[in-house]
Structures are given as C-alpha cells and as structure tokens.
Amino acid sequence: MAPIRRREPTSRPWIAAIEALASSETDTSLLTDLVKKIPGEFREDEGKNARELVCWRILESLSLLQKGNSSTTLSKPDSSARFSLSDCCEDVLRKVQCRLPRANQKSTESVMSGRDVEAFVRDKRSCLPKSGLEKLKDVISKESDLIPFSVKEMSGLLKNNRSDGNATRPQRSASDTFENPLVGDLSSENATRPQRSASDAFENPPVGDLSSGKTVMSDSATANQGGSSAPNQLLVYKEYSNIASLNRKQDAFCAQKVVECKDSDSFNERRNVDHVPGTVVQHSGREESDLPREPRVENLREITTSDNVDYDRVASKKLKMSSTVGDAELLHNQLQDACNIEKITQGTSGKEHGLNIRADESIKDCEGFVELETRGGSARFVNQGTKSVDGSRENSEHGFSLTPNSVRCGEVKDTMEHDHQAEFLSDDENDEILIRNNTFLNSQYSHSQDSLATLNGTKKLCMVCKIGGQLLVCSSVSCQRMVHEKCMGVAPTFDAARSFYCPFCAYSQAISEYSESKKKLPLARKALVTFINRDEYRVRNSSNISHRADQNYLKESKLCNECVEQNRPENVGRREIENSSRKYMRDMPSVSHDSSSRERARDVTCGANEEDQYVASQAVQDSVLQNSKSKDKKIAHKQHVGTEKEQDVSNQPPVLPCEPAKTTHSNLAKSSGKKKKSVTHLSLRVRKGEQQYTYPSLPQLKRKKIPWSNAEEEALKEGVRKFASNHDRLMPWKTILEFGGDIFVNRTTIDLKDKWRNICKASPKV
DNA sequence: ATAGGGTTAACC
DNA sequence: GGTTAACCCTAT
Secondary structure (H helix, E strand, O other): OOOOOOOOOOHHHHHHHHHHHHHOOOOHHHHHHHHHHOOOOOOOOOOHHHHHHHHHHHHHHHHHHHHHOOOOOOEOOOHHHOOOOOOOHHHHHHHHHHHOOOOOOOHHHOOOEHHHHHHHHHHHHOOOEOOHHHHHHHHHHOOOOOOOHHHHHHHOOOOOOOOOOOOEOOOOOHHHHHHOOOOOOOHHHHOOOOOOOHHHHHHOOOOOOOOOHHHHHHHHHHHHHHOOHHHHHHHHHHHHHHHHHHHHHOOOHHHHHOOOOOOOOHHHHHHHHOOOOOOOOOOOHHHHHHOOOOOEOOOOOOOOEOOOOOHHHHHOOOOOOOHHHHHHHHHHHHHHHHHOOOEEEOOOOHHHHOOEEOOOHHHHHHHHHHHHHHHOOOHHHHHHHHHHHHHHHHHHHOOOOOOHHHHHHHHHHHHHHHHHHHHHOOHHHHHHHHHHHHHHHHHHHHHHHHHHHHHOOOOOOOOOOOOOOOOEEOOOOOOOOEEOOOOOOOOOEEOOOOOEEOHHHHHHHHHHHHHHHHHHHHHHHHHHHHHHHHHHHHHHOOOOHHHHHHHHHHHHHHHHHHHHHHOOHHHHHHHHHHHHHHHHHHOOHHHOOHHHHHHHHHHOOOOOOOOHHHHHHHHHHHHHHHOOHHHHHHHHHHHHHHHHHHHOOOOOOOOOOOHHHHHHHHHHHHHHOOOHHHHHOOOOOOOOOOOOOOOOOOOOOOOOOOOOOHHHHHHHHHHHHHHOOOOOOOOOHHHHHHHOOOOOOOOOHHHHHHHHHHHHHHOOOO
C-alpha cells in the first residue's frame, strides 16, 4: 500500500481546473502557467490525468506546429521514434523533447517524424481520459439515483445532457482537431478566449496574468522574430519543461516516468542552448532550473536519475503498484483518510472486487460516483471520484453547499423557522409543522441509520467530524447519533439520569411537549376560571379577614410548593434538555427566539385538572423571575405594606399576585360603602410592568379593577396639591406615589395619573 | 417617567 | 347603547 502523505487540499481544484482546461483545448501556455501555479504538494497519483491531458495538448500543439513547418523539422522518419498507444503522452512528449532540434542544431539533425507525433496524437485522442469534471458531469447527467436530484438540479445538467457517458473523451475528427485545434466542442466553455489559429497560438502563446508565464511570452515573441521553427519547438519544449515542474511537485514522478534518451549529449546540448551567443531564446535562471535534466533512464518504471528528483521520496516509491490495484487501494485509503468511512466489502484487487463503499450521506452522492467509476474499470477515474468525495466532504464541512446534507440542513432550518412560527399558528398548522418535523427527523433517522448505523456497525463515528473517539450517544430510542462533545458547539445536555440527547431529539422532544401543552391549554384555562370563581365564592362568603388571609396564605404556599417541585432534580433535568435545545437553536439565527416560545410551551405544560393552579403559579413564578429588581423591590414593598398593614400576614412570598391585597382592598372599599359591587368583579388584569412575561397562548389577562377608595383619592389630591408645580406641567406622580405610599395600595404612577384625570374630568375645578 | 389616546368592562 | 372608571399602549 502506497503511503499516503498529507497533502494540501488546495491543489485539488487546481488539478481539476487544469484537467478541465486541458480538455477544453485551452492554450498550452496557459496550461503550463497553471501547472506552475499549483500550490503545495500532492501525491504522485494526483494530477495524473491532468498531466496526461496537458501533455497530450502539448503534443497536439507540437504536431500542429510540425505540420505547419513540415519542411524544416521532424520530417525525417525514424522508426525508433514510433509510438504506441500504450505509451502515455508524457512519455511520448519526453521522447519528442529529446529529439527536438536545438537552436544550434540544423533541422536535418532531427530524428523525429512529425507524422509519428501526429498519428500518435490523433490515435491517442480516442483513449484520453476524461477530466474529473467531465466525469462528474456524466455521472450527474446519467439517470442515476445515486446522485440526489437536488445536486443534479444544481448542476444544471438535467436538461442538457451532452455526455455520451463514455469514459473517454468524445471523438473528434482529425481534421477538426488539426484544422482548428483551439476551437473544439468545448470551446464555448472558454468563450472569453479568442479563437486563434494553431500557428498563432504557438507562435504567440497567450500568457495571462500568471507571472511565470510572462517569460514564455517573451520567449515566444523572440522566437517569433527569428521566424524559425526551431525556436517554436524550443518553446514547446520549454512548455514541457514547465510540465516537469508539475512532476517535481508530485514527488519524483519524473523518476518514475523518465524516458530513455539515447542521445547522451542532448542534455548538455540543451543546456548549452541557453548560453549560445545570439541564440533567439533567452531563458531565465529559474526556467533553467525547470528544465528536465538529462534523463538517464534504464527502466521506464523504475527509478532513474534525474537532477530534479527528490531521491528520498523516490526511494519510497520505487515500486509502484499496478494502476488497478494501486488505485483501488488508493481509493480505499482516501476514503478512509478523508471521509473516515468504512468499507463494507472490499476485495483485494481492483477491478474485480468492485468496491462497495457505504458512505455517510454527506458523501453519498460521491459514493455513487466512486462506485460507478470503479466498476467502470477506469482506475484513474477512481482517483477522480475519490477527489470528489474529498471535495464533497469539504463542502459538507464548509457550508453544506452541494451535498445532500445541505438540502437537509436547509430543511432543518426551514423546519425550525416554521416551528418558531408555530406559536402563532393554529393547531392544524401546528400539527402540520409537527408532521413536517417528524418527517424530517424520520428522514434523518433513515439516512443516519442507513449510513451511520451501517458505518457504526464496526466503528462509531462522530456525526459532525466523522471521526471516532469518545462520543456522546443520543439516548433517544430511534436515534443513533453520536457526536464528540467538542463537536457539539454547545454544551451537551443530559437528563436527570445523565442521558445525553442530541439537539435534534431534544428539540423534537420540546416540540412534542409544546404541542401536548397546547392541547391541554383550553382545559387548563377552564379549570383556572373555575378555581378562581370558587376561591372568589369563598372570599365573598367569608366575614373573617384573617381567615381569608390564611386561605390566601395556604394558596400561595401551595404555589410555592409547586415552585419547589419544579426545581426538583428530575424536573430540572428535563428542563435542561429543553434548555439545551433552546441553546442549540439560539445558535441558529433563524430560530433564535423560538426558545421563548418553547419556554412558554414548557410553562403551559400542565395537566388539565390538577394543574389549573400550575398555570397561575407559573405566571407568578415567571413574573417573579423576570421582573427587574427595582420592580420587584417596589412591588415587594407594596406587598409588604399591604400585608403588614391590613392583613398581618407575615410569611407571604415576596411577590405574588395582587389578589390578596386587592381582595382586602376591595373589602375595604366595600366597607367604605362606595362601590360594593366591584368586589365581585375579579377580572384578572395583570399589569404589563408587573408581568413582563406574557403568554401568547393565553388571552391577555386584564388586571383586576380596583376601585379607588376615599382615602386614596384624598391622598392623591393632597399629593397633587403638594407637589404639583405651577411652572411645570408635568406631574411628579412618582413622588406623589411615594408620598402616599401607605395609602396607595397596589397603585402605580399610571394609576395615579389616570385617577387624577378622572377626578379632573369629573370636577375640573379640582 | 410622563402624557395622552385607546380599550375594556361594569353600570345605568 | 352611552357613560364611566380603571387599565393599557405608545410616543416623547
């Protein structure tokens, strides 16, 4: 098994682009410039197709060149230079390179037949490998359900299926190629580049912004000035030397592929080219270093000497496996290395075993690609497919852009957005949302179980990073998600039994509870009304204030007990799950404030019968928890005043509904004989400032009407007289409120203001 | 914090 | 249905 070195993933898109450009008959100068620009290092097997395609393009260019200058170069037949289709383009190009006339050579010294090259290029065209992108396009275009429809749709290839599905490049006629080599069937993909003739292309090779290519341009221009074909050949040779730089980056590929060169002096001669006075080609030092040194090769497949070869690396690659086996195993390695997926079945040799790889859904589309291509028997395509797998993985890691996961993540977001809206929707709509949520989760389960479960059959992998290790396993029965704690992004949540629930399940659970709670809400509301009426009946029929206070105290104590009950560990544990879900959702902007709805859902999670008080107590508790400290202080003060003054109830919770005090106050009002009837109207009106926590599902409860007592009115008038300013129209209601603090019971500055308005309305002279 | 308009429910 | 008192909402 060939050792896999960690390489920079940034080289992959370069290779893919070069392949595609080489397939689309881009100018060779541009190709060679791109080759030189490939960043980082990569495996020797990577870029194999790219090299082949680029070399073929150069050979094609060379043959065109020779065709146009047939009278001067490569005209002498040489049986030794005939090429076989089994030769790779790179080898042939090296041979051609070795036989190119030097600047100080006469053309008659050439031993290369241009016809050989032309024939080779023509014949080779039919068996050139497709570029990775073309293959991917073919797979997408095929009616294969291995590629998700969404991916197909995104590819834009559903309607324009131009691919024949063959593993080799589309055939073109020789005349087409040689008459107009730069305008091929894929020229439209390179529409921005002007179409040029072959001679133009190679006498004035276009060089873009790629810095290193500028030299080529200058060389070309200089060569063109000479008007000789030899400089043109040197140009081609030089371009090939650029290709060699690709080889160097690929760790001794040169050593593996260097061809035999019988002309032992050719190297020195070539080197001398640069130093020949008056030579038309000027090479920079860098380019000189780029020149492939004299290949002293004894065996095409064995390591040979080369000045540019990294011997250490070459040594590790002396024996290259057969391409089939090697690539098949390479595929396996890459899949394990990059995707951490497990191979379910694998034979020991390449074509026959037909790798059956089950990947996670994030790479499932590419999995099919890999499988297809492997079975297709093209070992090279395995690499392409493997790269696609890597690429897919990158996609999945960097935004879920193209993988099926992205679609599902979109569904997640969509679902959650809808769930966020759930509180404003009808039950039917909520049911629909729940169905959608369940459907989504089921799909998640099915995918997960189909992939992850299978994958995890022998190895447990994190659902995020696809790496094993210490994983948290979701405790839900139907969920097999596992994740590293560090991959969670948020703190993991556990229930009372320290069972972990993944965010999906926690959220699903919260949604379910919310739905259940909503169904119980009407019953709870009805029970609440019944309870209040019953309590009011008792109040009305009681003549003993202290007894009522005891009743209130008992009632409040009961609520407090429920408070305590809520804080019991098991209940806290349950809430932790929900909190985790909320936290998780808060991290997702689209559902950020859905947490409050779920919290409210939790708050109304209560039974219909015995939990009528629960709703009220929750309102109280939340009011307590959510109120600002100042508010609490103020209200608590009022409560304290009221209870101390009128009820002598000392053990009340600091803040509770104003019913006790109001009831007492109502009785005081009743005792004053002013508004006796008002005591029977106990509509629940909760002031905004006193209960910031609202319940959308509950009707806006109105604060109980509290008629003003004579004492209150007098205190108000006194306060106005004392603090009203003739100059300032603003009335210091706060000061007045504090002034009559002992008299005003459960009044706010707004109440004072409103009451004063009513007083003024009734008797403006006041 | 305050003012002012609006709303609601009880009462006539 | 009109009136009224208490409460609510919003602008400043």
